[in-house]
Amino acid sequence: MNFHTRKWIKPQDLNPNQTLFGGRLLEWIDEECALYSIIQLENPKTVTKYMSEIDFRSSAREGDIIEIGIEVVKFGSASLTLKCEVRNKMTRETIIMVDKIVMVALDENGKPKPHGKTRVEFVKDRLADK
Template identity: 75%
Template sequence: MRFHTRKLVKPGDLNANGTLFGGAVLAWIDEEAALYSIIQLENKKVVTKYMSEINFMSSAHRGDIIEIGVAVVKFGKSSLTLKCEVRNKMTLETIVTVDNIIMVNLGDDGKPKNHGKTKIEYVKDRIAKEEKNS
């Protein structure tokens, strides 16, 4: 799993117990899944269809640095299924896991559109390929 994003837990991210609010971390997970999918599918029109059970394993506190990792579970015809882990950057203790997040690729009409992708692609490899073909 690759961890792309780091967040600082700030006072506005806390719940009444003084720990990281679940809604805040879920918003961060959804954003990370969307960004990852947009890059993989090369389409800005991607939406979240499904998020499986969310397993809160530990808490985070004000001042903690967390990191969000995503990995591809599988490529569908118009979808991309991801898994996610949120962990404390300093201790590497897992805070949250989500086993399945299904992101759907959309066409201009707002309906699911085949993306034609079958494997993970890295931007650096796409750039190298384009330069080679130029």
Template identity: 75%
Template sequence: MKFQTRKWVKPEDLNPNGTLFGGKLLAWIDEEVALYSIIQLENYRVVTKHMSEINFRSSAEQGDIIEIGMEVIKFGNTSITLKCEVRNIMTRATIITIDSITMVCLDVNGKPFQHGKTEVSAMG
């Protein structure tokens, strides 16, 4: 798994319990997976189709630095499927895992588009 992105947990990222708000973390993940997919598929028109079960395993607190890791599981005709893990960069404790996130490549009309990719490029 490639850990490319780091986020610093700030006060505005916290829930009423003083830990990282899960919705904020999912937004960070969705953005990172979208950016990664855009680069891999060489198309700016990529949307989230599906996320499998989301497993919150531990929390993060203000001041923690987390890192988002992704790995390509497979390329479909119009899609790319990845798995994701987020962990605390200092303790290496896993915060969340998502076994499958499917992103779909679209054409200019918003319809699924065959991207022709079959393997991870060095750009990713």
């Protein structure tokens, strides 16, 4: 799994229990998956269609640094299925696991648009082809 983004837990990210608010974490995961999928599918109109069961395994506290990892599970005709793990950067303890997140590329009318991708591509390789 590749860990692309780090977040520093600040006071505004906490719940009344003084641990990381789950909704904030899910917002970060959704944004990270969207950015990753937009880049992979080369389509800025890529949206979240589905998120499977969310497994909160531990928590994070103010001052902790967490990292968000994403892995491609499968390419569909208009979709990209990912899995996600968020962990504490310093201890490597898993905070949350999401086994299945489906992102869908859309056309100008908001309908699924086939993307023609079958494997993970890196931007540096696309630039080398030009």
